Amino acid sequence: MVLEGGHVRIGATTEQNQHERAFFERYLAAVAWTGAGGASCARLIDLFDQLDPGLRTRLAEEFGMNRFIEGPRETRILRLFVSGRTVGLRGESLFAPFIDLMKRGNRGLHASAGPQGGVEIRGEAEGPLFLAFGHHDTLGVFRKYGGERPRPHAFSLATQFKVGPLELAVQRDPLTSIQRSGMRMPQLRLESGTIHLSHVMLGNLRFPRTPRAIFRALMREAEVGHSDAIFDRILYFNRTRFLSLLEALEPHSGELVTRLRRVALFQLAALAECTGAREL
Amino acid sequence: MTQYSAPPHDEWSWESMIQEFSALGGVVKNIVPSEHGLSSRDPAEPVLIRVPPELLIRSEHVEFLDDRIVIDKSAEIPEPVRSFFHRYANTLGLRTAHTAEAIAFFSALAALPDAVRQVLATDFGLSAPLQDDTASAARNQILNSRRVFWRRGRAIAPIIELARYAPDGLKPERGRSLQIYGYASKEIVVRFARHDPLSAFALFGRAVPETAAFSLPMQINVENFAILIGRNPDESKMRGKDPVPAISTDGQKITLSYLLLGERKSPALPRSICRTVFTEAGIQDPDEAFDRIVRSNALKFINLLQGLEPHEGSMTTTLRTMARYQLEALAYCIGSRQLAPS
Numbered sequence: 001m002v003l004e005g006g007h008v009r010i011g012a013t014t015e016q017n018q019h020e021r022a023f024f025e026r027y028l029a030a031v032a033w034t035g036a037g038g039a040s041c042a043r044l045i046d047l048f049d050q051l052d053p054g055l056r057t058r059l060a061e062e063f064g065m066n067r068f069i070e071g072p073r074e075t076r077i078l079r080l081f082v083s084g085r086t087v088g089l090r091g092e093s094l095f096a097p098f099i100d101l102m103k104r105g106n107r108g109l110h111a112s113a114g115p116q117g118g119v120e121i122r123g124e125a126e127g128p129l130f131l132a133f134g135h136h137d138t139l140g141v142f143r144k145y146g147g148e149r150p151r152p153h154a155f156s157l158a159t160q161f162k163v164g165p166l167e168l169a170v171q172r173d174p175l176t177s178i179q180r181s182g183m184r185m186p187q188l189r190l191e192s193g194t195i196h197l198s199h200v201m202l203g204n205l206r207f208p209r210t211p212r213a214i215f216r217a218l219m220r221e222a223e224v225g226h227s228d229a230i231f232d233r234i235l236y237f238n239r240t241r242f243l244s245l246l247e248a249l250e251p252h253s254g255e256l257v258t259r260l261r262r263v264a265l266f267q268l269a270a271l272a273e274c275t276g277a278r279e280l
Numbered sequence: 281m282t283q284y285s286a287p288p289h290d291e292w293s294w295e296s297m298i299q300e301f302s303a304l305g306g307v308v309k310n311i312v313p314s315e316h317g318l319s320s321r322d323p324a325e326p327v328l329i330r331v332p333p334e335l336l337i338r339s340e341h342v343e344f345l346d347d348r349i350v351i352d353k354s355a356e357i358p359e360p361v362r363s364f365f366h367r368y369a370n371t372l373g374l375r376t377a378h379t380a381e382a383i384a385f386f387s388a389l390a391a392l393p394d395a396v397r398q399v400l401a402t403d404f405g406l407s408a409p410l411q412d413d414t415a416s417a418a419r420n421q422i423l424n425s426r427r428v429f430w431r432r433g434r435a436i437a438p439i440i441e442l443a444r445y446a447p448d449g450l451k452p453e454r455g456r457s458l459q460i461y462g463y464a465s466k467e468i469v470v471r472f473a474r475h476d477p478l479s480a481f482a483l484f485g486r487a488v489p490e491t492a493a494f495s496l497p498m499q500i501n502v503e504n505f506a507i508l509i510g511r512n513p514d515e516s517k518m519r520g521k522d523p524v525p526a527i528s529t530d531g532q533k534i535t536l537s538y539l540l541l542g543e544r545k546s547p548a549l550p551r552s553i554c555r556t557v558f559t560e561a562g563i564q565d566p567d568e569a570f571d572r573i574v575r576s577n578a579l580k581f582i583n584l585l586q587g588l589e590p591h592e593g594s595m596t597t598t599l600r601t602m603a604r605y606q607l608e609a610l611a612y613c614i615g616s617r618q619l620a621p622s
Contacts, residue, residue, distance in 0.1 A: 240608060243608050265582055
């Protein structure tokens with residue numbers, strides 16, 4: 001998808017035929033982009049542009065908010081529009097007409113693979129239809145959709161530090177996981193003296209004993225001792241990062257500052273949901 | 281520092297007062313009064329204030345009577361000391377800048393929106409006084425904030441109590457007398473007692489970046505036990521080099537005088553203390569109990585920050601900063617280690 005002259009169009013390289021292309025462009029122009037979608041994305045990007053430059057740098061470097069900050073304005077608006085309206089399926093981000101109009105909610109329906117390779121939602125709902133946020137935590141929801149919502153769980157920010165003779169590299173990719181005993185676990189790779197974890201869950205309101213338990217299991221597998229202290233260090237790193245964001249926001253005011261504060265507080269609340277550990 | 285910027289004490293000059301303090305056994309070296317408290321006369325030299333036990337007035341004996349600070353008649357205190365203290369307390373320190381600061385603090389608390397005051401009262405025990413009681417609340421705060429721990433109780437140490445509080449201030453040294461000793465580049469600040477950001481806010485009306493976070497008072501049910509946590513860090517005993525809370529058990533009820541949840545200077549200590557005392561009390565999974573207490577505390581401060589979000593003003597900013605400091609201190613809980621046996 002490309003943004004040209006204030007309108008979203010289908011890019012020249014897509015596989016859609018003429019008929020599908022015509023439908024999409026009409027749909028985008030008449031419903032998706034025009035119906036507040038484009039305007040709300042542009043508004044958020046403009047709010048970022050008005051932010052204090054020091055804060056912008058910090059948000060980009062420490063919280064991965066580059067997508068709101070770096071690049072031409074039109075590219076960022078389009079990026080946000082597309083990111084907020086696509087669903088992830090089979091490793092691809094797909095724009096599905098009508099499904100893209102659904103607001104996201106904590107108890108939303110999940111998009112899944114439909115017949116003939118399509119995308120569908122299926123389920124029962126009363127009142128407005130919502131689409132699930134997926135695996136994203138509060139920070140992830142903000143980065144993907146530009147909205148601030150309390151989420152029941154929190155993943156670590158990307159970080160790296162020494163654990164004994166090894167390096168531990170924590171990434172922030174909750175979508176990369178493996179299934180083990182019916183549970184989603186991060187992918188673990190040991191490469192040239194570095195343990196790579198695709199993500200680390202640090203808090204979970206519904207299953208508060210799970211985050212530490214998963215981490216213990218992973219460290220056992222990697223034959224690394226003192227897993228609880230390492231988990232605590234990651235937790236500490238995350239808590240202090242979000243607290244330091246609150247401190248940085250303190251002298252500023254405005255709509256985006258208020259929204260970013262909410263993001264930090266929701267994330268801190270989810271980070272608190274880690275009590276004990278169960279056996280996996 | 282000139283006589284003109286010093287606190288008002290024209291009824292009794294600093295020099296005369298120190299002379300009388302010294303006649304009663306006190307020692308003051310290299311100290312002058314300043315706008316906010318005390319300063320060193322010569323920063324290159326150490327400062328010393330030594331208060332003999334006779335001049336340390338137990339706080340339970342000190343009260344306000346007709347707007348004057350007096351020593352309870354029943355207290356067995358020699359007349360010269362009583363006489364000195366009455367003149368001192370009603371001329372200096374306890375009745376000067378501190379009073380204005382305390383009244384301003386309580387007035388600002390009382391002016392907060394109802395919802396915020398409700399949270400402060402319910403979750404943090406910080407009730408704003410009614411308007412007519414502001415002066416009385418301020419007086420209590422002044423007395424409470426200047427107390428030092430002395431021989432299983434609290435006392436007011438004349439002259440030392442004039443200094444401002446700071447977490448990195450000179451620590452009161454306890455021997456036969458109580459003293460502060462050390463170097464001060466300019467203003468002399470004293471660490472009267474162990475505080476966390478919340479207790480420092482309640483006593484001094486400021487957001488102070490303390491290194492420790494203690495649990496809010498609470499009761500939590502763990503396994504078959506009811507754990508009652510107080511908030512009196514002075515009630516501790518030493519285990520090796522580590523202070524641990526006083527603990528008492530009564531059947532299935534465990535009472536702790538306080539519980540350390542985070543400590544920047546020693547991040548492995550909080551969980552270690554909890555693990556040790558809870559295990560000794562018979563709890564099977566002390567780590568989970570500790571995590572639940574930390575969670576409950578953290579969520580209350582996060583909830584306060586959320587409640588403050590739509591509001592502005594200097595007290596709101598101070599409260600926000602205090603809550604952030606408390607959450608920062610709470611975050612300093614990493615790993616655990618062995619404590620010395622009891």
